[in-house]
Amino acid sequence: MSGAIYALIVNACVAMLFAATFAVLRASYPQHRAIGWFCATYAIGLLSPLSELAVRFAPTPAPFNAIGYVALVCSMLCFTHGVARLGGFAPPRAANAIAIAALVGRVTIDDSARNTIGYGFVYQFPFYTMLLLCTLMAIRVVRERRDPSWSALGVVFVITASYFAIKPFFAAAFGSGATMRDYAASNYALFSQALGGLLTIASALAVLLMVVRAVLRSTRAESETDMLTCVANRRGFERRAEGLIAAARRDGREMAAIMLDLDHFKQINDRFGHATGDAVLQAVGQVLIETAPHDALVARLGGEEFVALLTCADMWDATRVANDIRMAVTRLGPGLPRVTVSGGIAKLRPHDTLVTLLDRADRQAYEAKQDGRDRIYPAFSSAT
Structure with missing residues (x-):
């Protein structure tokens, strides 16, 4: 052969x-x-x-x-x-x-x-x-x-x-x-x-x-993607956020985090059913994608809690974006119940970790809920 x-x-x-x-x-x-x-x-x-x-x-x-x-x-x-x-x-x-x-x-x-x-x-x-x-x-x-x-x-x-x-x-x-x-x-x-x-x-x-x-x-x-809302899930957010924070520090850029929590979301599920609740979450995820800057990292951390990490943004920029999102959430569209959202903002500090940055933003969101909901804290006039 x-x-x-x-x-x-x-x-x-x-x-x-x-x-x-x-x-x-x-x-x-x-x-x-x-x-x-x-x-x-x-x-x-x-x-x-x-x-x-x-x-x-x-x-x-x-x-x-x-x-x-x-x-x-x-x-x-x-x-x-x-x-x-x-x-x-x-x-x-x-x-x-x-x-x-x-x-x-x-x-x-x-x-x-x-x-x-x-x-x-x-x-x-x-x-x-x-x-x-x-x-x-x-x-x-x-x-x-x-x-x-x-x-x-x-x-x-x-x-x-x-x-x-x-x-x-x-x-x-x-x-x-x-x-x-x-x-x-x-x-x-x-x-x-x-x-x-x-x-x-x-x-x-x-x-x-x-x-x-x-x-x-x-x-x-x-x-690393939340299948319901098509934004990042917690795992994807944490992996990418660490890199963004490191890059911001290296380049000397400002950064801010926006924590958002839907108001009375359990009542929506109880009154309209979980299918409607899922549709609301999907619509809110789309609002964040369309309203946040294209380079922002948007995620659903779980339940009705969302986050947006803004690069090259100071507190004024973050407050404007957060309020744009808040207003857009109230107009989700026909067939969905009216929804409001409370949010908190935190600016990245020199010694912040992702955990401490999100913790401060979360505490601000909690204050917004305590003071009546459907608002962003801190307000621009006191944002520092």
Whole structure:
């Protein structure tokens, strides 16, 4: 058994393993659409080495030769769509056009000798062009998000695209054979399958790491988000607030915390039911998202208690925002009972921790409730 056959068997096993890996991830995280494309990439790509194995033994190799090439093109198309979804883009229409052009081009050179540079360029056209699209998408992500992981992914794409672009020269120089059977028996086939397999593994591992990272990020975001109101929960708030406080101290910026507590919320649940109470909480969460500054950290700490941590804000700014929220809460919209909120404000002091900052704001909110509710303490005139 030749080394090329061993390489094909290894490549088939590798494609099967990656297809299975992405299939498990897709079943576990169906919201990540990119995973499905990568699963399809290696499931379809598995047909290519299997077809090349069949060429060596089948009496009529032409059908398997065609199946192998179509599988490769469709596999690359799925891979390109997967990279687009992973980067948060719509799949590029150019990839579909490349796939169609590649299949048409493959038909036009079907009777030509394989060991020419022209044949090689047409044959490899979909691979280096689609990988170039993937590289351009990686560059776009790096520019927009300054993500070094995408830089590494882009390097892998460039190397793999370069390999497919120079393969025609190697095929002509080392002799790939004039026919598919000649190619299968050539030493070049071993080189092509071995190096191609290594680059396939590198690309697969690179995108797998990016997928796992995306899954972990979304899982953490879900664990740190209050599912009812879609703002941060206590866990997410505490993790992010510590970093914001440290950054404010480092940069010498002011910061203020607003504690908000819905007035008589238990009576709303008792009178209108818990479904209405949940709708009120959802509406209040939306009010905070829309009214607080875009860089504020907004969270539901539990029950009917909310908090907003304002960066670059003094007491005057915090009082204005808190009162805007208070007024907006009284206008939640049709179908919901009238609700009021009491709030307290505290400014970050030099030796504050998150606990002491929130404790002072909470005590101010308690005073607001004691003095009649539907108000923010301290009032601006006495805020210091």
